[in-house]
Amino acid sequence: MSAAIGEHPHSPATLAGAVAAGRMSGRLWLYANYHCNLACTYCLTESAPGVPRRLLGGDRMRALADEAATLGFTAIGVTGGEPFLLPDLPEVVADLAARLPVVVLSNATLFTPALVERLRPWADLPVTVQVSLDRPDPVDNDAMRGPHNFRKVVEGVPLLVEAGIRVRVATTLELDEIGPEPTADQERLCVLHRALGVADEDHVIRPIVRRGRAATQGLGVVAARDDLEPELTVTADGAFWSPFAPTVTGGRLDIDLLVSRSTTPLELPVSRMLGFLEGRSPGHDTTLGIR
Amino acid sequence: MSRIALLTAPEAPFGLADLYADGDPGPIVAALAHIPELAEVTLPFLGAVLGPSAVGLRTKEIVILRSSAMLGCRYCVDAHTVVARDASLSVDEVRALRGEGDVAAAFAEDRERALIAWVDAVAVGPGDPPAAVAAAMAERYADADLVELTLLVGTTVMLNRFATCLRLPTGEQTRSRLDAEGWS
Ligand code: SF4
Numbered sequence: 001m002s003a004a005i006g007e008h009p010h011s012p013a014t015l016a017g018a019v020a021a022g023r024m025s026g027r028l029w030l031y032a033n034y035h036c037n038l039a040c041t042y043c044l045t046e047s048a049p050g051v052p053r054r055l056l057g058g059d060r061m062r063a064l065a066d067e068a069a070t071l072g073f074t075a076i077g078v079t080g081g082e083p084f085l086l087p088d089l090p091e092v093v094a095d096l097a098a099r100l101p102v103v104v105l106s107n108a109t110l111f112t113p114a115l116v117e118r119l120r121p122w123a124d125l126p127v128t129v130q131v132s133l134d135r136p137d138p139v140d141n142d143a144m145r146g147p148h149n150f151r152k153v154v155e156g157v158p159l160l161v162e163a164g165i166r167v168r169v170a171t172t173l174e175l176d177e178i179g180p181e182p183t184a185d186q187e188r189l190c191v192l193h194r195a196l197g198v199a200d201e202d203h204v205i206r207p208i209v210r211r212g213r214a215a216t217q218g219l220g221v222v223a224a225r226d227d228l229e230p231e232l233t234v235t236a237d238g239a240f241w242s243p244f245a246p247t248v249t250g251g252r253l254d255i256d257l258l259v260s261r262s263t264t265p266l267e268l269p270v271s272r273m274l275g276f277l278e279g280r281s282p283g284h285d286t287t288l289g290i291r
Numbered sequence: 292m293s294r295i296a297l298l299t300a301p302e303a304p305f306g307l308a309d310l311y312a313d314g315d316p317g318p319i320v321a322a323l324a325h326i327p328e329l330a331e332v333t334l335p336f337l338g339a340v341l342g343p344s345a346v347g348l349r350t351k352e353i354v355i356l357r358s359s360a361m362l363g364c365r366y367c368v369d370a371h372t373v374v375a376r377d378a379s380l381s382v383d384e385v386r387a388l389r390g391e392g393d394v395a396a397a398f399a400e401d402r403e404r405a406l407i408a409w410v411d412a413v414a415v416g417p418g419d420p421p422a423a424v425a426a427a428m429a430e431r432y433a434d435a436d437l438v439e440l441t442l443l444v445g446t447t448v449m450l451n452r453f454a455t456c457l458r459l460p461t462g463e464q465t466r467s468r469l470d471a472e473g474w475s
Contacts, residue, residue: 225305241305252296258304260328272328276306 013274016072023277024230026074027103028266029243030061031235032089033081038107038146042172042219044212046248047081054081054236058092064234065099067266077231079105079243090118093127101126103168108132109149111156116163123164128202130168131157136188154196161197168202169193175207175221211254212247225257232259232273239269241276294458297321310334318366318459319450340446346439352378353403354410354443356388361414364451369461373468402431406440413444 019026034054036047045051056064065076076096083089084106096102108131122129131153135141138150160167171189182190186205193203208220209228228242237253238261240246245257259276260269296302300311303324310316310324319337323330341355352375359367368389375385387397388407398404405427412420419425428437453459461469469475 254302255298255304255325256302258327259306261326262328268328272306 013278014072015270015274018274018277019072019074024232024273026072027077027231028064028068028073028075029077029079029231029233030056030064031080031233031243031246032056032061032078032083032086032092034248035085036080036082036107037085037109038082038149040107040145040213041217042144042208042214044209044214044244044247045081046213046251051248055086056234056236058086058088058095061092062095064263064266065096069099071266071270073100075101075103077103077105077243082107082110084110084115090115090122094121094125097122097125097127101128103128103130105130105170106132107145107149107153108156109152111152111159113159116156116159119160119165120163128166128168129160130170130204132172133169133189133193134171134173136185136192140185154192157196157198166202167196167198168204169196169198171203171205172208173205174219178205178207209244211244212249215249228257230273230277232269234263234266234269237261239263239266239273241273292458293318293322293460294456295322295325297459298324306331315462317462319454322453322457322459337446337450340443344439346436346443348378349380350403350406350440351443352380353384353388353406354440355447356380356385357407357410358414358444358447359451360388360390361411362448362451362455364455366454366459366461367447367451369469369474370465372474373465373472376472405431409440410444413441414448 013023015024018024031054033056034045034047035049035051036043036045037049039048061078068076076099078089078093078096083104086092089104093102093104102125104127106129108129132145133141133150133153134144135150141150142148157167157169171186177183190200190203194200208214210218210220210222214220223244225241228244231242233240233243233245235246237246238255239259241257241259245254247254259272262268297318298321300308303311303321304327306327307320307324307330310320310330315321320330320334323333341351344351352371356368356371356375359371372385372389375388376382380388381397383392383397386392387394394404394407398407405424408424409420409428412424432440
């Protein structure tokens with residue numbers, strides 16, 4: 001209960017108040033898993049097929065969504081790893097969306113007609129699939145993300161759109177490639193996403209963050225805690241400041257942005273997060289636009 | 292070699308930054324930092340139980356060093372050999388508490404010998420301490436002291452097992468003090 005949160009010594013404020021004041025995102029992120037069918041050069045979590053999976057589990061995700069709705073969160077994000085590697089994801093996300101609107105992040109390489117058929121119920125639910133697409137050409141795009149990635153994305157996205165599921169496209173670039181005016185490549189990428197059925201307001205461009213494999217590869221921008229929007233993020237290993245926080249470097253989980261190891265009850269990390277946010281001015285936000 | 296990663300300042304959770312403000316906070320903090328919400332309650336607790344209090348520093352160091360020796364905790368024996376010397380326990384007293392000398396010969400005061408017997412019984416158990424040991428304590432210490440000293444033994448035992456089983460390394464400063472003063 002949000003009133004109870006206010007009684008904790010860490011947090012005179014409530015979650016709803018912090019969200020309304022712009023101090024904290026209303027979205028609770030859930031790291032469904034850490035494994036992935038790809039191994040992108042800038043991956044924050046060093047994801048790849050053989051890494052430890054660190055599964056959150058469907059039942060835990062449902063329980064977290066229940067708590068999140070009660071505490072005053074307004075949305076849920078599901079990320080990984082590649083969440084669509086989880087066999088029960090279609091049903092789990094449908095259950096989450098019965099509680100709060102959900103955005104699911106994906107590399108969009110697994111959307112076979114059979115899988116999309118199982119996702120059809122999402123069309124009637126507040127579910128958005130956010131897919132990664134960085135470059136308008138297969139060669140450039142696949143250099144960072146692996147062979148055939150581009151082709152699979154441009155084949156998969158229209159299947160989702162045709163099934164009536166909302167799709168967003170996220171483009172991840174080096175910070176110096178993101179200017180006030182789109183580059184020629186970015187213009188071409190916009191032409192492409194429109195052709196795939198994704199509207200301009202559903203296209204986001206964000207910088208590579210120098211954590212995880214990106215740090216090892218010397219890619220991306222260094223982001224301190226205050227460069228990252230406060231968005232409570234729950235993983236199998238604990239609760240973190242932002243979805244950019246529970247990264248893996250050299251095979252080891254980074255805990256520099258850990259809020260608490262314990263995530264039960266969810267009120268515990270929420271309360272600690274509010275405590276950390278105290279003193280930040282309303283609307284205090286990232287300087288790098290990392291979201 | 293420690294069984295766990297001892298977190299350095301850049302690796303530790305941001306909420307614990309104050310603990311690292313003056314440099315290396317030592318292995319107990321660097322270990323507890325893995326769980327910030329526990330570190331935040333455990334460290335003040337340890338500070339309150341082990342730090343200055345109504346029971347004098349000398350008495351506390353007798354308890355801590357003796358418990359640590361009884362539990363065979365190399366880390367705590369090393370650390371508290373140095374602290375006990377700073378709390379003006381003599382070399383002979385420290386040797387006796389470490390199990391390397393005769394307690395009766397090193398400690399002239401009846402009260403302190405009763406305390407050491409109590410510590411031995413509480414630290415390793417099992418069960419209720421022998422009646423004679425308990426009676427000797429009750430004669431010489433007020434209830435409040437008995438509570439505090441017994442809590443101190445229990446807390447030290449907790450730390451002994453924590454440090455031993457996680458194989459926490461003796462800090463460099465402690466190591467050089469021990470070497471300089473001829474402790475093995
Ligand atoms: S960035 Fe995404 S798609 Fe690429 S390896 Fe990491 S989790 Fe997989």
